[in-house]
Amino acid sequence: MSNEVLYVSDNFFSAGRTDIYNSDKVKIGELDLKSAFTSSLDVYDLDGNALLSGRFPFFSNKWMVTDQAGREIGELKAKFAFFSEKYEYYANAGESYRIESEAFSKLYQILDRNEKEVARFEKVSGFFSSPVFQLTNSTGHINSFELIAVVMGVNEIKKRRQSAANSGGGAH
Template identity: 60%
Template sequence: MNNSLYFSDNFFSSGKTDIYNEAKEKVGELDLKSAFSSSIEVLNDKGEHIVTGKFTFFGNRWIVSDYHQQELGELKAKFSFFTKKYQYHAMDRGMYMIESEAFSRKYDIYDMNSNLVGSFEKVSGFFSSPAFRLMNHSEHLSSHELIAVVMGVSNIQKRNSAAANSSV
């Protein structure tokens, strides 16, 4: 799964959506578990559970786990001015930085040596559910895992936006 993949959130962030490759072939599903929680599951083309993503209890960290509930990594936002930054600690596989310019819809993923290992961008979402395009060049992170990371970035942004709106 190293080509471009396309997947989307649902308007109410619940239910299943398809994951497509560049040839518009279905290669998996994204299960948005519930409108009341932010947890997700990434399924392969056979419908088998591969990766889960969810927030920690009372936390703002997004945990990515495999189908055995073994933790693969942890995503968290990093404070910065004029850019959007996230850090993904992929346990024994290293640390990855996810960066985007302030008003950009494109994010780049870098390893510890500042090598570009992937990117994703929001390709729609103004009046519709957000859809994403993922490019994975990493030898250490699967596309399934990166889909969970992308959804983690999206859910962290939603949570931060809701918190900012409720404090007004």
């Protein structure tokens, strides 16, 4: 799985199904953003089988990734940082990954415990008509579909923070 590149369309309305493509523009799965009013999603393979889900548990700012049976396989949470964005993803396999981005950048690096980049994602345009997330997985240690659930979790945490800031709530 060396340097697997995937693309996920960014749904403008933040609800409904969107396709997951590989670098050859071949559909390999789908992402279902359940509703514009709730922050949850499912990731499906090409045959329509549910692989993973992501959601915020009730009254929590942590993004949980679960397998098709509902078992937790990882947890994403934001870390406090000045002039950058930082997140930590704890996989139940015992691994942890740091996700970071410089201020105002659209590029996020996913680093392992040894500070080695294992994946990266960024919001790009031009591949399709609407903006997409481009995910490059450089390792076989973490599944690309799991990384998609994590990437979308980062996006949902950012939306929550923005919504709280806009409403005057300072919750992080």
